[in-house]
Amino acid sequence: MLSWLTEGPSLLPWLVILPLLWSILSLTAGQRLQPLIATTAVGLILLATLLVLLQWLQRGDHFYSLGDWAVPLGIRLRLDGLALLLLLLTSGITSVCTLHAGRYLQEYPRAKTYFWPLLAFCWAAMNVIWLSADLFNLYVGLELLGFSAVGLVALTGEKKALAASLRYLYAALLGSLAWLLGVALIYGHQGQLDISSLALTFTDSISGQAALALMTLGLLLKMAAFPLHSWLPPAHASALPPVSALLSGLVAKAAFYILVRLWLEMAPDNLTFSAAQLLGALGAAAVFWGGWMACRQQQLKMLVAYSTVAQLGYLLLLFPLTTGTGEEATRLAWEGGWLQLTSHALAKAAMFLAAGNLVLAMGRPDLPGLHGAGRYLPFSLLGFGLAGVSLMGLPPSGGFMAKWLLLQSALLSGQWWWILVLLSGSALSAVYIFKVYQQCYVESDNPDRFRQPALVLDLSALALALLALALGILSAWPQWLISTALPGGAA
Amino acid sequence: MIDLLLALTLPLVALGVLLARELFRAVVMFIAFGLLMALVWVRLQAPDLALAEAAIGAGLTGVLLLDALGHLRQPHPPGQPLRSLLPLLTILALVLAGALGLVLLGALLEPLQPSVNLPAEVALHIEASGVAHPVTAVLLAFRAWDTLLEVAVILVAVVVGLALRFSHDDAAAESRVSSPLLQGMLSWLLPLMLLVALYLLWIGSYRSGGAFQAAAVMAAMLVLLRLSGQQLPGQNHPLLLRAGLVGGLGTFLLLGSVQLLQGGAFLAWPEQLAGAFILLVETALTFSLALLLYALFEASPAPARKGHPPRTGDQPS
């Protein structure tokens, strides 16, 4: 076994093949077979992810040349600690979402047929992006991800969902175009597309800067950074809960992931102090604006969706905190940023699942609909609460650990203004999260309208929330995983 | 000279597309633009792209747009196509565009210093790829990963289309054009198109052409059939149709995994049989892609039928 892990072929392609196979099968098989296929596929993908983890533990970072064609001609997959973290995260969250969806979709018989293939495509696309080291391949991956996500949002065919998905699609398309143009410039000037190879030859030129700027713009649009965020809240709020969880938890992170690879890996020398500060400022603006808008929402899912805008803003603080701030501050910010991503992914997915359950249970999508929910204390409410703890960055949660690291980094690098952003952002998130909690304690006039959601719905939300919480206590391992991928500093 | 002229025409036609008063005119201009693009690809010595652009970019996209247009009224009064809500936004957009234009100009005119000579690499390895035509080699050997995912992209679009199709109204109930002359013409045009498609598929391994172009021709054939009101073979077997839709991706995956299962790399073709494998993949792709492209057209939600106009209660005046 051990020798197979060290010497056997890498299992990376399976992480994409399996979801693709799943989608093919679920498109051709009948309705009755879907649960079986889904279970098998999720099981196999989880297994593959675990084996990939074991392989990585044995042999460390490695590349996988597809079709045995070497770079620059071919495309290669790249596995490092960061990619592995996201793979694990994706597998974990998506399988819980699958579990949730399996039960939840019984309410939506029509959407059910095409939900599974789209979900599988989405999964495949995410894995493609985490593993990809090729600029154009990332374009295809982004499109695959964007289309399947748009499809998932539109699945209910409701008016709101359609408007939201159209908005989402157009934003995604615009973002992809900007990315594609950047790729075109880079290929024209550099003659290659592999990120790691480009890192060696990337020079400070007009075309290089223009390409980076374009790609950054596209990615910012795709990750809904302020002020390009307006497409996100309706899309995430109007989708089915498992879809929202997936989108907010994982899909929105893909663009950020690429952004980091781009700047910190491909062109670290091109990131000037002011550019990094600008990115950070956008993040800060998102934190405030998203938080403020979340406070103003009356619909539960809209509130959660705006909170995503705010939380994604924190991620952008990674750039100012890693640019020219010294080794220790860079390390802290790097770990803090990715830990923030991880904990937000878990917490937000939990929160959307829980919110969906609560809406289902209470029969109303708005905040006053929650009146009296505290009486029944469904696990979903508990899940929502625990996820909220992580989002607020209160201990003991992953969110707290992440913010702690970011704060430390800011303090160490003397950029005290980010401390203010982090602290006041946390306060702002406390406001909107307690706004929800508070509703649950109000006694309702009609206590009997509560409808207990199925246990699996409740538990899937709770499980993710507990994971987000546990990340606060067990963050040493993820932290180590992240630290192995520190660009430049790993060696 | 001709290049300058053509290059100058392109933005002008594009401007026409954007500024056309009527949407229909804009779409027609767009199709013309697509055909111009095909010419441009010829001038850029990319005949594959010319074929694809004409068939897919102009042809299929045009048909899709026209078809959609037929089902949409125009709530906006014609004229003022560039009407936007905020004048500020307009100014902002123009300033942004200007800035981007300058940057782009700078980037495009900068001297090129490629660090890698990829065409040389392609020429070096084409022998090993199993095909003689470089574009096909890139698509199905060197960067087969992209192509695989690209097929998935189309499939996603089709799946979304299927998911959003109205179940209650059968699209076939629509009035379709039919005439004896058309039927007669089709009866010898269709086989010809099939022949052309197969020819394109076959030629792809050593000259311009390949799965995508062939599929586009085949899809056009299917669209023609559909428009002429004929039943498609297998139309009443949804499972068969779906199998056809996923067949390309499935075959690609399976053949790509052959080496993987024997301990090799994913998407690596067996050394001696590379050409055959690629041809197999291409054949499967052609048929499947044809169905997919056709399904893009077909899967669109059927329109409201005559007498049942869409609810117009909240239509802005």
Added chain:
Amino acid sequence: MMLIDLLRALLLLSGALFFLVGTLGILRFPDTPSRIHALTKVDNLGLGLIVLGLLPGVEHWPVAIKMILIWLLAIAASALAGHLVVRVCREFRPSNAGEQQDD
């Protein structure tokens, strides 16, 4: 040699001229049937002339056959298209007198 070149130039030029005229016709003629007239007749003639002008220059005979085939196809297609368009026109004119331009 000279003569052939001259002839080819003449053919190509007149072909282009026919196209120009046909295009003018599409733009200027008042109603659909007359526009179709311009399209089907004049443009096909122009295409024919251009094909004829190009024929002497080809090196392999299959190419020549292909060009002629293309011409024939274009003629057939335009005839059919014209026929269909006119039918649709006739179908729609009496019922909706120009007010329903959206269908």
Added chain:
Amino acid sequence: MMDLHFWLPVLVLFTSLGAAAIIFWLDENNSRMRSSINLAAAGIKILLVIWILVGVSQGEVYETRFTLLTGIDFVLRADALGVMFAGLSSLLWLFTTLYAIGYLEGTPNRRRFFGFFSLCVASTLGIAFAGNLFTFLIFYELLTLSTYPLVVHKGTDKALRAGRLYLIYTLGGGVVLLAGVLWMHSLAGDLSFAATGQLDALLPEQASTLKWIFLLLIGGLAVKAAMVPLHGWLPEAMVAPAPVSALLHAVAVVKAGAFGIVRVVYDVYGITLSYQLGLLLPLGIAAAITILYGSLRALAQQDIKRRLAFSTVSQVSYIALGISLFGPAGTIGGLVHLLHQGLMKVTLFFCAGNYAETLGIHKIQQLNGAGRRMPGTSLAFTIGALGMIGLPPIAGFISKWYLATGALHADMDWVLLVLILSSLMNAGYFLPLLYRIWFCPQQGEWPQERVLGRWDTSLWLLIPPLVTASLSLLAGLLAASDFSPLAWVQLVTTREYLP
């Protein structure tokens, strides 16, 4: 045995954590099971704490430690000071639970209440055992979170408003504390609490930074300790059910703030360093102001619970005052008051709850003649109130005695004045109550009388205040014995002043 030393502090936490988990899982109507679990957990916890207590007094070390992030450890350690606080909370938790079971009998949402109640105690014990600032911060915030549902338990507008206010104050304080901890951490690394502080190495160039950090830390903690002007939440939070008030005022929240101040002064900075940096005097002045202001406000209140609340504001600052007096006597006074005030205040709140629950009494004027109707409750109330004033032989006297001695030792004579003034005011706001209870005749009907059993009220409600009242009496009477709170505090103090 080594394993047990590692696991014991966690185990103490887990008794209430586990209880919380089970209670959340149980059905709302299964109150018998719920009560059994609550009481069993409370009992087990007390036993475990006693075990630790004995061990610590014999010099054993119980420590749980693992790494959270590089450079940051999660540390639970039972030292003398922590065990002192843990002992108080676990003891009072038992009585508060008993009381709460009786108090909430038949009301809705009990599952939620007791679940969070247990969580709350778990976090309090976490605070007690926290071995470094970071761990302390974790449980400090957790305490905020787990008390919020209790404060808003009734779900009325008033409760929600109080909850909001509570959050604004405590989360704001949490943020300030976080800033302080963060700064300290970046300056001095992972600071485990140690009896003598460990910042000496940083002097003198970091002196002013250390002062700023001190301000942040104390500022954050002062919110929970309800020091003026950060006390606004406490009187508002009185809308919560009586057991919650007991919890807030005596067992957990306010005490956590005060305990945090103790930790910072003694175990982070070290009393000597704090003294050298001149940090003690400002702290003492702030405490003195709070004491006087709280008493003044208490005098003006007509609502019993609000009067008690302002009394808490005043009394808790005795602890801070004691800390700020450099010298063992002052320390003893402050720390012992932490225990004594808990016992006495919890008694008072139990009694106030009994009056409200049984007779519907909320205002002071309504108390007339209550002594005859509810003799047991009134007896307990009297003991608590007299103790608060500082009358011997009740526990409160001991605290004030040591505080006064400490003030003299520390050459801060003005403190004496504060103590005297405050005691006078204590008398001023408690004696009228006692007078009304015992000596005024009943006027008309009780506002809302319920007959619960053949005693004053139901036994669930009666026994806890009687026990805590007798405990506060005993703590005063037997102060000189080896098992009194005073004795333990003296042990703690000798360790703090050891070097």
Added chain:
Amino acid sequence: MNTFLPYTLAGGALVILGLTGFILHRHLIRRLLAFNLTGSGCFLVMTGLAQQGQGVDAVPQALVLTGIVVAVSATALALVLIRRWYHLTGLTGLPEDIEPELQQGDNPAEGKTQGAPH
């Protein structure tokens, strides 16, 4: 200056035009047209620029072929959504763009379509 440069520049111009149109237009199909124009511009830049440097290059051609197929998929996907949207609302633009107040009046339509929890 070679054959490819004019096309590269034309590609740049197309991108600018298309982007401006994409931002300013409100009609969804017009925006789709603008998207396609921008896409074509990108393709031109990709091929043109690469071939300026290294002569005829199969790689960008293959990439553009992929891009064309992706673009047509995008167009089809968008059209599906537009049609469905139009069918439900009679609108050809997004509500926020056309009439901001439409949003508010839109809420009661929540459970209108199929599949609402029963």
